[in-house]
Amino acid sequence: xxxxxxxxxxxxxxxxxxxxxxxxxxxxxxxxxxxxxxxxxxxxxxxxxxxxxxxxxxxxxxxxxxxxxxxxxxxxxxxx
Amino acid sequence: xxxxxxxxxxxxxxxxxxxxxxxxxxxxxxxxxxxxxxxxxxxxxxxxxxxxxxxxxxxxxxxxxxxxxxxxxxxxxxxxxxxxxxxxxxxxxxxxxxxxxxxxxxxxxxxxxxxxxxxxxxxxxxxxxxxxxxxxxxxxxxxxxxxxxxxxxxxxxxxxxxxxxxxxxxxxxxxxxxxxxxxxxxxxxxxxxxxxxxxxxxxxxxxxxxxxxxxxxxxxxxxxxxxxxxxxxxxxxxxxxxxxxxxxxxxxxxxxxxxxxxxxxxxxxxxxxxxxxxxxxxxxxxxxxxxxxxxxxxxxxxxxxxxxxxxxxxxxxxxxxxxxxxxxxxxxxxxxxxxxxxxxxxxxxxxxxxxxxxxxxxxxxxxxxxxxxxxxxxxxxxxxxxxxxxxxxxxxxxxxxxxxxxxxxxxxxxxxxxxxxxxxxxxxxxxxxxxxxxxxxxxxxxxxxxxxxxxxxxxxxxxxx
Numbered sequence: 001x002x003x004x005x006x007x008x009x010x011x012x013x014x015x016x017x018x019x020x021x022x023x024x025x026x027x028x029x030x031x032x033x034x035x036x037x038x039x040x041x042x043x044x045x046x047x048x049x050x051x052x053x054x055x056x057x058x059x060x061x062x063x064x065x066x067x068x069x070x071x072x073x074x075x076x077x078x079x080x
Numbered sequence: 081x082x083x084x085x086x087x088x089x090x091x092x093x094x095x096x097x098x099x100x101x102x103x104x105x106x107x108x109x110x111x112x113x114x115x116x117x118x119x120x121x122x123x124x125x126x127x128x129x130x131x132x133x134x135x136x137x138x139x140x141x142x143x144x145x146x147x148x149x150x151x152x153x154x155x156x157x158x159x160x161x162x163x164x165x166x167x168x169x170x171x172x173x174x175x176x177x178x179x180x181x182x183x184x185x186x187x188x189x190x191x192x193x194x195x196x197x198x199x200x201x202x203x204x205x206x207x208x209x210x211x212x213x214x215x216x217x218x219x220x221x222x223x224x225x226x227x228x229x230x231x232x233x234x235x236x237x238x239x240x241x242x243x244x245x246x247x248x249x250x251x252x253x254x255x256x257x258x259x260x261x262x263x264x265x266x267x268x269x270x271x272x273x274x275x276x277x278x279x280x281x282x283x284x285x286x287x288x289x290x291x292x293x294x295x296x297x298x299x300x301x302x303x304x305x306x307x308x309x310x311x312x313x314x315x316x317x318x319x320x321x322x323x324x325x326x327x328x329x330x331x332x333x334x335x336x337x338x339x340x341x342x343x344x345x346x347x348x349x350x351x352x353x354x355x356x357x358x359x360x361x362x363x364x365x366x367x368x369x370x371x372x373x374x375x376x377x378x379x380x381x382x383x384x385x386x387x388x389x390x391x392x393x394x395x396x397x398x399x400x401x402x403x404x405x406x407x408x409x410x411x412x413x414x415x416x417x418x419x420x421x422x423x424x425x426x427x428x429x430x431x432x433x434x435x436x437x438x439x440x441x442x443x444x445x446x447x448x449x450x451x452x453x454x455x456x457x458x459x460x461x462x463x464x465x466x467x468x469x470x471x472x473x474x475x476x477x478x479x480x481x482x483x484x485x486x487x488x489x490x491x492x493x494x495x496x497x498x499x500x501x502x503x504x505x506x507x508x509x510x511x512x513x514x515x516x517x518x519x520x521x522x523x524x525x526x527x528x529x530x531x532x533x534x535x536x537x538x539x540x541x542x543x544x545x
Contacts, residue, residue: 031285040525043288043315059296062286063114 001079006072013048014068017041027069049075091212093236093270094162098123100250100276107251109273111297112152112281119276122156129160132198133191140165141206143215145184146193148260149173150281155269157193158214158260162232166191168214169227172261173284174530182225183217187414215414216263216360227414228263234363235266237407239274241387242267245368246328246354248301250276255302257282257290259530264303264333267364277301287532291317291347298325303356305333305532306340310480313343323348331381332356332365334533335449338375339480357383357449361423361433363408366390369446378474382445392447393432394439401453402439403432457486464491464516469508473518476507481526484518485540491518494526494539 015021018036025033031042049071050056055078065071087098097119100107105120117125133144144161148154148170161168169187171180184192188204213231248254254272256279258265272279282293291312294302309331312318326348331340336355344353356365369384386392390406409431412420423434438450451467458464466484473482473493481496495504501520508517521543529535 038525038527039285039288040311040527042285043311043317046289047315047317057292059282059286059289059293062289062292063283066285 001076003072003076006075006079009052010045010049010068010071010075013045013052017044017048025068027067027072029068030066045071053079055079090163091232091236093232093239093274094159096274096276097126097159100273104250104276107276108278110152110155110279110281111253112150112155112256112279113283115152117152117156122159125153125156126159126163129157129193129198130164133160133164133166136191136198136200138164138166138191139206139208140212141167141208141210142191143167143169143187143189143203143206144191144193145169145171145180145187145189145201147171147173147195150256150260150284151195153196154260155279155281158269159273161193162212165212167210167212167229170214170216170261172217172259172530174259175261179217179225183227186217186225186227187215214266216261218360226416226419228360229411229414230263230266230360230363231411234408234410235270237389238267238363238365238387239270241389242271242365243274244388246330246352248272248275248277248328252277252300253280253298254278255280255282255290255294255297255299257287257302257304257308258532259284262333262531263360263364264531267330268303272301288312288315288528289317291319291322294323294326299323300325301328301330302326303330303332304344305528306331306336307334307526307528307534308532309340309344311526311528318343318347320346321349324350326351329353330356330365331371332358333531336371336381337377337480338379338381339377341371341375341381342377355381355383357447358404358408359433359435361410362390362404362406363410366404366406366408367392367447373445377478378471378480380449382442382448383439385446391430391432392439393427394441394447395434399438399440399450402435402437402447402449403427404435405430405432409433459486459489459491460515462513462515466491469493469512469516469518472508472511473504473520476511477504481523483526483534483536483539485536485543487540487544491516492543493518493520494523494543495520497522497524 101119101123108116109119109122110117144166146157158168190203192201211231215227217225254277256268280297329351353371355369358366367383367386393403395401436453455466469484479496484493527535527538
């Protein structure tokens, strides 16, 4: 899947989970970049991505996810 | 240049680690951020830290602060401090700089370990009387950080007790999930390293995904706070049978309920669950209760009986404040004579720590925690037990997620969203006097603090806007 498309889908997930429809995450942003982007919200974002694309992250997959850009990479890797 | 103590001079708490570095040098001591560090390398790194500290002028009893971000070098840093005879002082990774400054000033730390750098800082030299160990800072009821000093002798007694009851085997994989400024993290680390096991660090940024790490890393032993279990169950991360390798789970830090036991048993059918109890002042945990019976979802699991050589005593007839005694008791709070006089008392020539917990003794199960005495408030002239109010609300809500706070002269209860609040309130009104029925505020998520416990302060901020 195209990275731009993954980014757009993830942005929708962020809007829903953070209840922040105007929030535009950029690749370098990390947890805390939005006040609602807490560690609990982070779990929901990961789980929402799993549900949307029908895969499951392993601990090794999420180990490298520190930023929004890393998350795009992790999803792209799972989707091959 | 002075050198670190020889192996023969090492404190017995630490002496097993260099043995493992010789007898099983290639076994992984630490798995952290994708890096696997063998016992040989781990010990060598810790010795290097000790060497550098001694080279900078550290003498026994000097305080050494370190940034407690859970990265590979952090673990060899703190071990190096102990090898050198110092007292380590973690600066919590989520704490603001002002708190770090307050801790540095109060502890009088003379050295600071930042990343892999080791520097001498403005501080107070050791007086030669302070034994090696650590000082952990708790929040303190006044908001001023309060340092609890724990010695290596305290720790040795704790570990010898726990190892006899709940042993680990060399090479087994043990979870490291807790913030290093929380004393149970010491329990995770040294129990693993003394056994020659592998300590597997679940990174802070993903700590709430712990079931995935436990499954993928084949974790055998873990120490968990009930709120971490609840949150994982809420997010459907605790699937039935998903953690078959887990054989021992130590629960503690908060009241363990029947629901938490049920959720863990379903996910980890082969695990023995043990409820451990103990404040920082009594070195990690002082009592234990192997959970074999079933408990109703909202029922609290007993805290059981003291570890060998320790004492739990009720200050009263059947119900009263729980007092703790024995060799695990801390020397006291760091430079707080008034707090020491208030909390560390003597009864018939025996030293005890006053927990501030209300408890009773049950001949079948041992000690049973009832409530925190400092959660008794007075509102508009009425004395109210917040723990009691929470218990009633939880029973009527059919959910454990109900947390009561005081906002001005109003009681507010943050409660799990999606429940019939009118029914819950009606149920509470049937049992509680009207002045102790709280306003119910539904919440979708309940924040945890760095120790993995429910964060009442943050809940207050959320429900009071």
